[in-house]
Amino acid sequence: MPSKKPELLVPLNGWKTLHNSSTVLDSADAFYFGLQTNFSMRARADNFPIKDLLKLIEMVHDRGKKCYLTTNILIYNTEMVELYQTIQLAHESGVDAIICHDLAAILIAKEVGIPFHVSTQANISNLLSAKFYQELGADRLILARELDLNDIKEIASKLDIPIETFVHGAMCTAVSGRCYLSAELMDFNPDFSANRGKCVQPCRRNYTLEFTGEENEKIDFEPYSGMFFNAKDLCMIGHISELIEAGISSFKVEGRMRDPEYIETTAKCYREAIDSYFNGTYSQKRVDEWLSRLSKVFNRGFHLGFYFSKPGSDDIERTIRGNQAKLRKIQIGKVTNYYPAASAVEVQLFQNHLEIGDTIIFENKNGFYHKQQVKSLQIEGESITNTKKMSTTQPIIVGIKVSKKIPNTAVIYKFIKKTTSKMKKKID
Structure with missing residues (x-):
């Protein structure tokens, strides 16, 4: 060893x-x-x-x-x-x-x-x-x-x-990684060169394979579409x-x-x-x-x-483009206030639901990132164990205990299980 x-x-x-x-x-x-x-x-x-x-x-x-x-x-x-x-x-x-x-x-x-x-x-x-x-x-x-x-x-x-x-x-x-396809498809614009760190990932896209030559009975060819690369x-x-x-x-x-x-x-x-x-x-x-x-x-x-x-x-993954993770991160709300004395945030929730034990993530565009479990929930001062399912037309205000200071610019995410139908994007 x-x-x-x-x-x-x-x-x-x-x-x-x-x-x-x-x-x-x-x-x-x-x-x-x-x-x-x-x-x-x-x-x-x-x-x-x-x-x-x-x-x-x-x-x-x-x-x-x-x-x-x-x-x-x-x-x-x-x-x-x-x-x-x-x-x-x-x-x-x-x-x-x-x-x-x-x-x-x-x-x-x-x-x-x-x-x-x-x-x-x-x-x-x-x-x-x-x-x-x-x-x-x-x-x-x-x-x-x-x-x-x-x-x-x-x-x-x-x-x-x-x-x-x-x-x-x-x-x-x-x-x-020494690829010229991205730049070539963009007329060799350096803003889209993989060798300059700006690849647009054309290899992840769908292509159709067609035979353009003369008919030949010895060639067994069937047109095909998919992600070949x-x-x-x-x-x-x-x-x-x-x-x-x-x-x-x-x-x-x-x-x-x-x-x-x-x-x-x-x-x-x-x-x-x-x-x-x-x-x-x-x-x-x-x-x-x-x-x-x-x-x-x-x-x-x-x-x-x-x-x-x-x-x-x-x-080669031919039928599913992009992320195949079994969990999907979704935005469920945004922070509206932070209360340092109570170590809590007030959040407006407008999608899915929350319950004690859920893992949530706070992020903003300035690079802030904080992940924690939900240990307490309050609505109008009363403790609850879970919220009802929320929607953009009927958002709710919830208080959540947090383990660090959360900026008011943060949004809140949670992970949900990704269903098979949502994972697969089949090619016709």
């Missing part, structure tokens, strides 16, 4: 990911994130303001964890000054490493003196390429997603630096032992555009899975439990990526 646990690396989608900070910060060993600059591969995520960088680093370091800044897009000549300033600021602020694949970012990182990890966008898929980046000074290599476990093990065993691979989350149908999500929770024994140093969870519930759940499940391998409690029963929890947050169905074989037809 390996003596050292692999690092668990999870994404941060802005401050809302850390408002319930104890769970996420306790579960993961390291975090990767983007700034509100031009250099994040998830330009549409809730990236952190530059002015908050030092605050973020201090919060993470105070918990003994590490943080890595993403600068992994293609860089243009006009951006060199800003790129240098961003990497210099990262170094001065204490960022543990930057993630990059453009050689310009690598050269600047070397000049500034900050460690750098070579992104999966570099498509490192063989030992010779891996050794090239090692000799260039890389502190870590994030291998191409297209490698199987035997290739990964071979490369890891012959390097002097750690390797990182993705273990959970969305899969791009293009080679390690819609890859299911990677999920390796059931193969933790193989990943650890292959020599992978860092397990990476994809999801910088996912909500806090997804990040919290995946972080907790993979933390428990890694720990259970080392304490001898890893079992199929526990795997089934983790899979059940993971299925309740954002997913497109699960598969094993390239680890054991090349993905086939079963690894």
Whole structure:
């Protein structure tokens, strides 16, 4: 058995990911994130303001964890000054490493003196390429997603630096995410380039396959419509032992555009899975439990990526577009007042219903996020155990005890079970 646990690396989608900070910060060993600059591969995520960088680093370091800044897009000549300033600021602020694949970012990182990890966008898929980046000074290599476990093990065993691979989350149908389809369909507008962090995900859409050639009795062809490129999500929770024994140093969870519930759940499940391998409690029963929890947050169905074989037809989701989570988050109301003396909020509820024991979430557009259980409900000063079903035409005002200050701009959500009919969007 390996003596050292692999690092668990999870994404941060802005401050809302850390408002319930104890769970996420306790579960993961390291975090990767983007700034509100031009250099994040998830330009549409809730990236952190530059002015908050030092605050973020201090919060993470105070918990003994590490943080890595993403600068992994293609860089243009006009951006060199800003790129240098961003990497210099990262170094001065204490960022543990930057993630990059453009050689310009690598050269600047070397000049500034900050460690750098070579992104999966570099498509490192063989030992010779891996050794090239090692000799260039890389502190870590994030291998191409297209490698199987035997290739990964071979490369890891012959390097002097750690390797990182993705273990959970969305899969791009293009080679390690180096996709030109989004930009091509948008007349090569850089505002829609996947390699600039602005993919519009055309691979998730429906297409119709038609034969336009001359009729030929030897060709057996039937027109078909569907999502030909819609890859299911990677999920390796059931193969933790193989990943650890292959020599992978860092397990990476994809999801910088996912909500806090997804990040919290995946972080907790993979933390428990890694720990259970080392304490001898890893079992199929526990795997089934983790899979059940993971299925309740954002997913497109699960598969094993390239680890054991090349993905086939079963690894493409052809009929259901988008989220297949078994729970659906719905807005049920909004906060109208907060009473600090009573540690309570007044909320206007206009959908579904509430009862003691429900899990609710408060959010606003400024990044506030707070999740808790309902422990008390009041209507006009009288305690109740549940409310009637509400509607927009007949909203009700309810008082709820809360465990932290809630801004008046917050809205309130709850999770409900998603029905099969609502989950499936069949193609005619």
